[in-house]
Amino acid sequence: MTVLDRANRNLTLKLLGIALGSFGFGFALVPLYNVICGVTGVGDQSALLRRVKAIENPDPNRTITIEFLGNVASAGGWEFGPVARTVEIHPGKLYSAEFFAHNLTGRDMTAQAVPNIAPSKVAAYFHKTECFCFSPQHFKVNEQRNMPVRFIVDPAIPKYIDRITLAYTFYDASSQVSKR
Amino acid sequence: MAEHSVAAAHDHDHKPHGWRRWVYATNHKDIGTMYLVFACLMFFIGGAMAMVIRAELFKPGMQLVDPQLFNSMTTMHALIMIFGAVMPAWTGLANWMIPMQVGAPEMALPRLINFSFWILPFAFTLLLATLFVPGGAPAGGWTMYPPLVLQNGASFPMLIFAVHMMGASSILGAINVVVTILNMRAPGMTLLRMPLFVWTWLITAYLLIAVMPVLAGAVTMLLTDHFFGTTFFTAAGGGDPVMFQHIFWFFGHPEVYILILPAFGIVSEIIPTFSRKPLFGYEAMVYATASIAFLSFIVWAHHMFVVGMPLAAQLFFMLSTMLIAIPTGVKVFNWTATMWKGSLSFEPPMLFALAFLFLFTIGGFSGLMLAIVPADYQYQDTYFVVAHFHYVLVPGAIFGIMAGVYYWLPKWVGNMYHMGLAKWHFWLSAIFVNVLFFPQHFLGLAGMPRRIPDYAVQFTDWNMVSSIGGFGFGLSQLLFPILIYMCVKSGKPVKVNKAWEGAHGLEWELPSPAPYHSWQTPPSDAIIAKGAFH
Ligand SMILES: [Cu+2]
Numbered sequence A: 001m002t003v004l005d006r007a008n009r010n011l012t013l014k015l016l017g018i019a020l021g022s023f024g025f026g027f028a029l030v031p032l033y034n035v036i037c038g039v040t041g042v043g044d045q046s047a048l049l050r051r052v053k054a055i056e057n058p059d060p061n062r063t064i065t066i067e068f069l070g071n072v073a074s075a076g077g078w079e080f081g082p083v084a085r086t087v088e089i090h091p092g093k094l095y096s097a098e099f100f101a102h103n104l105t106g107r108d109m110t111a112q113a114v115p116n117i118a119p120s121k122v123a124a125y126f127h128k129t130e131c132f133c134f135s136p137q138h139f140k141v142n143e144q145r146n147m148p149v150r151f152i153v154d155p156a157i158p159k160y161i162d163r164i165t166l167a168y169t170f171y172d173a174s175s176q177v178s179k180r
Numbered sequence B: 001m002a003e004h005s006v007a008a009a010h011d012h013d014h015k016p017h018g019w020r021r022w023v024y025a026t027n028h029k030d031i032g033t034m035y036l037v038f039a040c041l042m043f044f045i046g047g048a049m050a051m052v053i054r055a056e057l058f059k060p061g062m063q064l065v066d067p068q069l070f071n072s073m074t075t076m077h078a079l080i081m082i083f084g085a086v087m088p089a090w091t092g093l094a095n096w097m098i099p100m101q102v103g104a105p106e107m108a109l110p111r112l113i114n115f116s117f118w119i120l121p122f123a124f125t126l127l128l129a130t131l132f133v134p135g136g137a138p139a140g141g142w143t144m145y146p147p148l149v150l151q152n153g154a155s156f157p158m159l160i161f162a163v164h165m166m167g168a169s170s171i172l173g174a175i176n177v178v179v180t181i182l183n184m185r186a187p188g189m190t191l192l193r194m195p196l197f198v199w200t201w202l203i204t205a206y207l208l209i210a211v212m213p214v215l216a217g218a219v220t221m222l223l224t225d226h227f228f229g230t231t232f233f234t235a236a237g238g239g240d241p242v243m244f245q246h247i248f249w250f251f252g253h254p255e256v257y258i259l260i261l262p263a264f265g266i267v268s269e270i271i272p273t274f275s276r277k278p279l280f281g282y283e284a285m286v287y288a289t290a291s292i293a294f295l296s297f298i299v300w301a302h303h304m305f306v307v308g309m310p311l312a313a314q315l316f317f318m319l320s321t322m323l324i325a326i327p328t329g330v331k332v333f334n335w336t337a338t339m340w341k342g343s344l345s346f347e348p349p350m351l352f353a354l355a356f357l358f359l360f361t362i363g364g365f366s367g368l369m370l371a372i373v374p375a376d377y378q379y380q381d382t383y384f385v386v387a388h389f390h391y392v393l394v395p396g397a398i399f400g401i402m403a404g405v406y407y408w409l410p411k412w413v414g415n416m417y418h419m420g421l422a423k424w425h426f427w428l429s430a431i432f433v434n435v436l437f438f439p440q441h442f443l444g445l446a447g448m449p450r451r452i453p454d455y456a457v458q459f460t461d462w463n464m465v466s467s468i469g470g471f472g473f474g475l476s477q478l479l480f481p482i483l484i485y486m487c488v489k490s491g492k493p494v495k496v497n498k499a500w501e502g503a504h505g506l507e508w509e510l511p512s513p514a515p516y517h518s519w520q521t522p523p524s525d526a527i528i529a530k531g532a533f534h
Helices: A003-040 A045-049 A120-125 A174-179 B002-011 B019-023 B028-056 B067-102 B110-132 B155-183 B196-227 B241-275 B282-298 B311-323 B325-339 B348-371 B373-379 B383-413 B419-445 B457-477 B479-490 B525-531
Strands: A064-072 A078-082 A086-089 A094-103 A109-118 A126-131 A137-139 A144-153 A163-172
Touching: A003 B155, A003 B196, A003 B241, A064 A078, A064 A094, A078 A163, A086 A094, A094 A109, A094 A137, A109 A120, A120 A126, A144 A163, B019 B028, B028 B067, B028 B110, B028 B383, B028 B457, B067 B110, B067 B155, B067 B196, B067 B241, B067 B383, B110 B155, B155 B196, B196 B241, B196 B282, B241 B282, B241 B325, B241 B348, B241 B383, B282 B311, B282 B325, B311 B325, B311 B348, B311 B373, B325 B348, B348 B373, B348 B383, B348 B419, B383 B419, B383 B479, B419 B457, B419 B479, B457 B479
Parallel strands: A064 A163
Antiparallel strands: A064 A086, A078 A094, A094 A144, A109 A137, A109 A163, A126 A144
């Protein structure tokens, strides 16, 4: 092996190492992404999925409209949506709302609801004490039932917010649940 | 003296014959030729798909293909043109030219590059085979966004493996380029004496090594999400499909510079030759290229302004994107300044280089418009975006490749091509490419969405014009292989080393056609210094 061959081999291995490193970096972007989302508060799933203890301290002078939305991840198979589309609330007071689901897939199913809130900034002020999105929901063939969500809006919520949309997407989670 | 010894070496190079010469190819010129022929083939396959798209869009309503096939065509056209045509063409040019330009006898890793070439036919056979599987070819766009990409049936795993193979091939190709440039240069060929094609390719190769594996990681996550129950991009399991877009574009934006930087290099060789002046601001060109490459890592989210991100992030990505206009402006200025008071002549390579300069700049300007966040909200996913990236890729990257081929072809085969026919090829291409893509700016601004097989009637006129331009452009490209074939078979022999009187650089110190092994005796310092701009 000449000097040049050895130099070529060493540089090739180094470059392959860099390539391998970037492959790992691609995966490292996953936790990094979650950290950045957490810091900036974008799509803060953890805030939406956190169960909190409610301390009531109602502010009767403010009214906020909460809109509820229900989507199904893949068309057909489910009827899913809010029982009441909107509700007017006072910050600092505990409320409850219900979503309706009907399994039309023809099989026993497990579904997982994933919440989303708009505007995304209010995620930090919107607390749930109870939610059907905290755990997978099991449905027998053709079973239908209402599912509760109990929430309280922090009175510290910025003054200009007068409308909040709480949307749930209903996913088939049978495969994920069987793996857990 | 050096010339004499090279000519002597030419007499007894041991060329293997028949199929073995190609299957076991380790010669940098044979490898380069195979890459270029493969790229040309893919260019016409991807082009045929573009013809299907333009035919369907010739008038409103659905006439030729169903929506699924239409979307397969847009998806496959992009994948084939990017990974099958442009990238292999650059690798082919790199293999042909870099040893000749840095005074090396061969590329550093000939067997590795043989492997990396032969991956490609398999990758693209696999990709093209998806056209015939249940569910059809991938139709969710070349960006492979989940969850859409996961809903494509049997083609999905084939797409992923094809992308893996293309990625591996281009990483190995890039490693070969870096090792050759860093280890194989002739003594006296210092870094700042290297031609700009070598410089831009060196930087491109680093980009490839840095981002192709990230794409490989992203598609691997898609694969495990689909088959092994991971939930990287599945909201039901706590993942986020938007994260795919971030990872994809972390690869995707540097990728667009991978497609264009070597063209910057080629144009920087051609304009001085036909201006009969040294390149203006050689060093500035090197630093500008490096700055563009660096900036390309911090601008990716400009592709995703509408998916939602904090205001600060939008501002950051907008401003960093606009910053790229500065080094790019330096380049455009330097090319123009090179021509200033030069004695210009307009042979085909120069014509393509000049069209590159004008039309790539138009594409750059529309890119700046797209960088503006509030404006992007309107332009996102319209034909304005399609017009933008085709302006930087067709008269940008593709014209750069053609300029390079017309520039070096006489050196490769030792014959001059038919000058008149090549000028026809240029003028037809230059006119039709504008007829094809310029109206798409209007369509986009008027709100026509991309990737939809039908459109509202008010878009009809410009779509017809665009389609006519498309057919014209497609047909005129047939001249290109014909010209090359004629040149190889019956071109007038070039007797001198310098096919172009104003040419600089080591490749022009070798005889024409270039000997099978390039610089078996390294060129002297004097020869190197004569060819360098710095
Ligand atoms: Cu970009």
